[in-house]
Amino acid sequence: MWELIRQNRRKSFILFIMMGICLLLLGYLLGMAFWGEGGGPAGLALAFIIWAVLSLVSYFSGDSIMLRMAGAKLVTPDVHPQLFNVVEEMKIAASLPVMPKVYIIDTPAPNAFATGRNPEKSAIAVTAGLLTRLNRDELQGVVAHEMSHILNRDILFMTFAGIMLGSILLLSRMFLYSGGGRGSRRIESKKSSGGGGVPIVAIIAIIFAILAPILAHFLYMAISRQREYLADASAVRLTRYPEGLASALEKISRSDKEIPNVNKVTAPMYIANPLRAKGKKAANLGSTHPPIKERIRILRTMSHGADFAQYQEAYQSVTGKDENLIPSSGLKDAAAIPIRGRETAGVEPPDPNSKTGTRQLNDLMRAVNEYLFVACVCGLRFKLPPDFKKKEFSCPRCQRNIVVPTAELAAAAVVLDQLEAKDKITADAKQTSIDKTYHRTGTGWETLSCPSCGHKLQLSPDFEGDSIKCGKCGTEIKIEK
Amino acid sequence: MELIVLLIIFFIVAIFVVSIYNSLVRLRNQVKNAWSQIDVQLKRRHDLIPNLMETVKGYMKHERETLENITSARSRAMGAETVGDKAKAEGELNGAMSKFFLVVENYPDLKANQNFLSLQEELTSTENKISYSRQAYNDQVLFFNNKIEVFPSNIIAGMFNFKQSEFFEISDPGERDVPKVDFS
Structure with missing residues (x-):
């Protein structure tokens, strides 16, 4: 398990560095296009400052910004005892040092996310719609998935990667919308004085300013999608019950309700892509989440055990890719882990569109408020x-x-x-x-x-x-x- | 010159030994910590059982034997000292509990009782917590025992007398499962 986290961090770090280089190169080129040949370092510094400021802000208050944007409310155990029990169970399974704070978002759309820069300061937020739709096993699957994000240190990393993407977008927009024009004027004046190097730099800068955000976007999405698969695998390892998460995802995918205030940078934090309802195909390269149907199929293919090796096998057979999702050092950690049986206590929750379902949802939302x-x-x-x-x-x-x-x-x-x-x-x-x-x-x-x-x-x-x-x-x- | 080289080698070896020793101590503490987690949850179950008995005794007058089994298994489990004893006693308690939950099926009145339903959620959760803390403990023990066995940490473990930890396994295969609490 620990091996896996380390490997995971190393892999992400490389992608992270690539995005960093992308950002700094963009800054350098834009600086040169803006202020002439000597402007490179200044542009570099500007890019770095933007990135550093945004990163600091997100490091110290990213979690509260995220929670406030989603409209999450801190609740006491008596609002939903089962949710607190399930979170505590997963905390024990993941041997986290402290219990994450539990938030409920009063929206009927079923979704959930985790936030917090380290396990000590983590929080899990689930929507009221999710709570009224899922049975105990399914809720456990979802909480385990979020707990895995905390355990694998995904949140801080995704926040930083998101900030990087944001700064690249900001820089290139700044250049293309306002700076681009001034830059070309400068090119003309340089041309008249006989300087030949700058126009080429300017053209490269423009091309790069267009390409960099796209490139960074793809990198970001690639990291994000990998994290989702990994969190699924870890969730199964924690609960030893793939069907719980699978049927939870199925129920989530059946809903067409949307979460308010979600953008491209915060979307990867959620368990299922919250933007998918906007008529976009989720399966394309730019999506932050792997196609939900594929995730369900992988989980349902795991019939022999709940360990990482089994998930990898299922992943390869479902996607047809030979790629190693989980590094080999993470696979050797234990012998096959058996899947446990269904142990749901209580009953299946009522249909969310029925009268009782709606009433339950509304009562819960009011209790939260x-x-x-x-x-x-x-x-x-x-x-x-x-x-x-x-x-x-x-x-x-x-x-x-x-x-x-x-x-x-x-x-x-x-x-x-x-x-x-x-x-x-x-x-x-x-x-x-x-x-x-x-x-x-x-x-x-x-x-x-x-x-x-x-x-x-x-x-x-x-x-x-x-x-x-x-x-x-x-x-x-x-x-x- | 030779003295300096010897000193450097000695220094490197010392750092090496100290770091391995420290990591072994850290692991041993993690194992202890994981064990105390199980203990907390087992105690919680022991605390819940009197509550459960109180709630059901009015409904289940004809099931004296089942209820007495649980009570006696509980007191035996509370008295157990070593990891092995504890595992055995808790296994028996698990068995008694699953029998009880089977019997409950015959009492629709009880299943409709709000008090019983919330106790049931608490018990399910506690059973889960027990099995998850056991899972976490066994993971830690596996990691620690591996470290004691493999080279080079086995030398340091031998020098400072680090002993392998016991796994927490429920011995009887029939009692391995946590009671299925299903009232649907």
């Missing part, structure tokens, strides 16, 4: 947005008066603050003085506030434990029916 779930005695359920200001309202069906729990809790918090200010009770004393029990009002989604810190917690309909831990201050809150 901190909606309040209030049930009336007559059975009607209300979903109150977080900015709902009224303290009480009447039920439209039975006219009963319903008190919004947050208003109560906010009032309690005020009283608590006053108490605290009055005699400065210690945190311990405070904890014992508050009633840390919550009485459930129904069986649907419910929201409660932590009695010690006021942090909002969601109770899912599936939650049936007898206590819940506050995600912020760690207080145990008893749940009673």
Whole structure:
């Protein structure tokens, strides 16, 4: 496994260097075309500075930019206990030092991505659409795929490669749209003074400015596609169950919903190409992801074992290529690993287009957005947005008066603050003085506030434990029916 | 002159030995760490079982034997000390649990119980965590044992008395599988 990661890094590093050379050469040529023969180093420096600034920004805040762009929200385990369990299982299987943060994106399109510059700072984001569509085994496959990206250190690398692509695009556009004209004027003036070298340089620069982005693009896509295959292989090795990922991919490919705010640079981070719905053929060379049908076929061809050698064999027989996807040193690491049996607990999720499926999806999306779930005695359920200001309202069906729990809790918090200010009770004393029990009002989604810190917690309909831990201050809150 | 050459050779050898020694220590710690991961998950399962018993006992009055098997297997597993003992006892617990989950099939009321369903998710997850931590532990042990056996690290391992670690295998082939939790 470790051998493989090292090999993988070395291979990517070569491609990475090639793109770097591409960038610097472009800078050098553009510099020469812009400022004459002495301008080469200046252009080189400019290209390097652009690249360095973008890289620094993406290194330190790339993950938060990515998460914000996708609209991902950090959630507590009570919103979706199964997702947290599955992430923890895969964390254990991959022996990562820390648990990645878990985000949910409130979009009906099924997809997922991982981000974070190193395993300690990693995060996994899945869409609400994915969660309501997949069963446990499938979800495990998807999470394992994302965990493999973290484990194989793909994310930082893809971010840097993406930045490189971005800088090349930026430089060549700058040149072709604005600089190109000025450059040609300079060529004319040089021509009149008898200089013959510069026009040739300018022509080469223009050609290169057109070619470099295309070249870099192909390199980027090649790296990205290889990473996807590798993450699939590692996911199977972690879960020992290729069918889980295969049927998850199948379900994802069946959806035609699109994720908002995705561009060419962030697309490779997702498990399945999020741009594919735009009427483009996914199988072409410029795609960031291998054709999904091919990935499924490879996974389904693996019937003898879950190790890398098996994946490679399946890959070769499905694509007909002789290419070694996985370096030989990664193949010798262990004897054949058997595939485990299906062990899904619970039931197949409802059809996403059915009434229950849609309701589940919407409830999950509201839970992510901190909606309040209030049930009336007559059975009607209300979903109150977080900015709902009224303290009480009447039920439209039975006219009963319903008190919004947050208003109560906010009032309690005020009283608590006053108490605290009055005699400065210690945190311990405070904890014992508050009633840390919550009485459930129904069986649907419910929201409660932590009695010690006021942090909002969601109770899912599936939650049936007898206590819940506050995600912020760690207080145990008893749940009673 | 010769002295300097000898010193340089000695120095190189020393660096070599130290680096191999350090990597062996690191690996041994990783094995220990992986083992503690399994331990955490096994403890978790032991903690979940009383909860499970509490939930099902009202429904399964006629299955005293099955339930008692689980309870006794659990207490034996909690008392086990060595890796081998533990593997054996946990294997027995696995067997008792899978029997229990087969029996549950006959109790539709229980399968509809919300409390039981969430316990079932927790148990499935814990079973998975056990098998994944075992998988990770065995990978580490394989790597460590290989390192102790191959040249040149075998010399250093012998000098400093590094011992091979035991694999965590469930002995009885029939009990190798984690209980299938399937209520569909």
